[in-house]
Amino acid sequence: MKHTDRVVLELPDWMERFVRDWMHPLVTVEQRMALAVALSSENVAQGSGGPFGAIIVRESDSMLLGAGVNTVTRSCISLAHAEMVAISMAQANLGGWDLGAAGAVQLVTSCEPCAMCYGAVPWSGVQGLAWGARREDAEAAGFDEGYKPEDWCEALQRRGIATRGDVLRAQAAAVLEHYGHSGGTIYHPESP
Amino acid sequence: MKHTDRVVLELPDWMERFVRDWMHPLVTVEQRMALAVALSSENVAQGSGGPFGAIIVRESDSMLLGAGVNTVTRSCISLAHAEMVAISMAQANLGGWDLGAAGAVQLVTSCEPCAMCYGAVPWSGVQGLAWGARREDAEAAGFDEGYKPEDWCEALQRRGIATRGDVLRAQAAAVLEHYGHSGGTIYHPESP
Numbered sequence: 528m529k530h531t532d533r534v535v536l537e538l539p540d541w542m543e544r545f546v547r548d549w550m551h552p553l554v555t556v557e558q559r560m561a562l563a564v565a566l567s568s569e570n571v572a573q574g575s576g577g578p579f580g581a582i583i584v585r586e587s588d589s590m591l592l593g594a595g596v597n598t599v600t601r602s603c604i605s606l607a608h609a610e611m612v613a614i615s616m617a618q619a620n621l622g623g624w625d626l627g628a629a630g631a632v633q634l635v636t637s638c639e640p641c642a643m644c645y646g647a648v649p650w651s652g653v654q655g656l657a658w659g660a661r662r663e664d665a666e667a668a669g670f671d672e673g674y675k676p677e678d679w680c681e682a683l684q685r686r687g688i689a690t691r692g693d694v695l696r697a698q699a700a701a702v703l704e705h706y707g708h709s710g711g712t713i714y715h716p717e718s719p
Numbered sequence: 720m721k722h723t724d725r726v727v728l729e730l731p732d733w734m735e736r737f738v739r740d741w742m743h744p745l746v747t748v749e750q751r752m753a754l755a756v757a758l759s760s761e762n763v764a765q766g767s768g769g770p771f772g773a774i775i776v777r778e779s780d781s782m783l784l785g786a787g788v789n790t791v792t793r794s795c796i797s798l799a800h801a802e803m804v805a806i807s808m809a810q811a812n813l814g815g816w817d818l819g820a821a822g823a824v825q826l827v828t829s830c831e832p833c834a835m836c837y838g839a840v841p842w843s844g845v846q847g848l849a850w851g852a853r854r855e856d857a858e859a860a861g862f863d864e865g866y867k868p869e870d871w872c873e874a875l876q877r878r879g880i881a882t883r884g885d886v887l888r889a890q891a892a893a894v895l896e897h898y899g900h901s902g903g904t905i906y907h908p909e910s911p
Contacts, residue, residue: 528782528784528812529812530735530738530783530785530786530808530812531808531811531812532729532730532734532735532808533727533728533729533730534727534728534729534804534807534808534810534811535725535726535727535728536725536726536727536728537724537725537726538724538725542724543722543724546722590720591722592720593722594722599816599842600816602816603810603811603814603815603816604807604810604811604816605806605810605816605817605839605842605843605844606798606803606806606807606839606842606843611798612726614797614798615726615796615798616722616723616724616726618726618795618796618797619723619725619726619795619796620720620721620722620723622795623795624791624792624794624795624796624797625797641838641842642837642838642841643835643838643839643842644838645834645838646833646834646835646836646837646838646839646865646867647797647798647835647838649834649863649865650791650797650798650833650835650865651797651798652797671841673838673841673842674868674871674874675838675868676866676867676868676869677868679866682866716817716819716820716841716842716843716844
């Protein structure tokens with residue numbers, strides 16, 4: 528078998544323009560979540576992946592440092608969850624693996640992070656995490672969220688990472704519900 | 720700020736030849752671990768990243784499907800842990816996000832997975848996970864392993880993923896200990 532030595536995480540073509548044309552400010556967490564949820568919805572509408580979107584915003588000037596959508600099926604890479612893609616894009620944009628090195632940044636994601644994305648949060652350098660839909664909203668749509676510690680929020684807070692859930696939950700959950708009802712692809716290995 | 724639309728996870732140049740020249744079979748878990756540990760050690764010797772290596776092996780024919788080393792500092796991407804790189808390379812080699820789709824595969828990693836890599840295991844499709852050094856060996860060398868559920872092994876087993884620790888632990892831990900003593904870079908954001 529021929530082995531590759533590189534894997535590319537790529538944003539869908541529509542994203543650059545979608546984000547550039549987004550006219551709303553990103554000052555409040557609700558304003559930020561509106562973009563994350565819009566990305567989750569547009570990703571499904573464009574057929575480029577699952578109903579999840581995430582952004583990274585710098586607190587000091589509300590600048591968007593990076594954005595991501597779920598590209599698991601498109602990239603054939605299981606780690607390409609929206610949060611992981613957003614974190615990686617922001618790190619590439621800043622040229623460093625510690626997003627907090629030049630001031631506090633917030634990760635805003637349309638859905639509560641799964642076990643992998645939760646674990647990735649401290650390594651990214653973000654100082655804040657906000658999510659829209661709850662894990663039960665994702666599970667109701669057929670997604671598997673994995674198994675996190677019961678006190679995962681407190682664990683992040685002990686590391687100095689502020690957490691806030693239920694931001695625009697109804698809007699975020701509606702995207703998941705629509706996806707579940709329309710028979711969208713659920714892309715994780717079946718448990719035996 | 721100019722935004723990128725792609726992030727590349729790349730193996731160090733030395734890896735292709737190192738893996739190709741590896742003459743030992745990969746039938747037993749100890750034989751597999753010997754390669755994972757050799758990668759962890761060579762990654763430090765080559766100056767291409769932290770002391771962690773991982774491989775993905777197909778059970779039916781012991782074929783190597785992918786390999787990874789920690790490339791966080793080199794790639795400036797915090798998710799580029801050895802396990803994540805190995806999983807992604809194997810998925811790229813097979814052309815699909817479910818590594819178990821064509822028969823059981825095992826992820827063999829030189830060190831107990833951190834909270835992120837633990838969470839990534841079920842999404843990858845592997846049916847087995849083996850590790851060498853324990854989290855306390857990594858922590859003794861200065862690394863942060865994150866906060867996993869107490870019963871993380873049982874949680875993986877409930878999903879049909881076999882787990883086995885302490886495989887060549889002494890050899891794997893020795894690489895970490897040497898790295899710690901030699902003042903190697905520890906690349907995660909400082910907790911406040």
